[in-house]
Amino acid sequence: MMDHSDASPQDADALTVTLTVNGETHRLTLAPNVVLLDALRDRLGLTGTKKGCDHGQCGACTVHVDGRAINSCLRLAAMCEGRAITTVEGLARDGALHPVQQAFLDQDAYQCGFCTSGQMMSAAALLDDGRIGDSDAEIREAMSGNLCRCGAYKNILAAIRQAESASSGRGGDA
Structure with a gap:
């Protein structure tokens, strides 16, 4: 376990x-x-997790907590104790x-890259949950919490579809 203590003693x-x-335990x-x-x-x-709006509106800070995508700018760290x-x-x-990471590379699903980590984390959660919709509109809706200022949505959608195919080819083991 790594110990990360730097709070002042008077706090x-x-x-x-x-x-x-x-997978690594940290004590803070x-x-x-x-x-x-x-x-x-x-x-x-x-x-890799980015600070965008700091209000839960852009999705750049998306991480998984117990397999669910969450906005890490809205969750107190103490609330995540005991969770993966x-x-x-x-x-x-x-x-x-991960198939999503490979697909984002293959499909050039990033431009400036600022939103990419959040987009990938949300897409990976969709794959893991089996919530990939049949239509592009369903995927867009599921990803609507992630904003891309550069407008790479077409490539992001293509990457999610590629990752879905790759994951199902591996037995859905995303």
């Missing part, structure tokens, strides 16, 4: 929180109002990219 409100992120001393996004980026150095947290850094397994 009587500081909490000790144990987070399991990408945090102020009670620290959101998961800030704990991941500022305390654990996992900068996965960031974009944890999607790849055994040196192989």
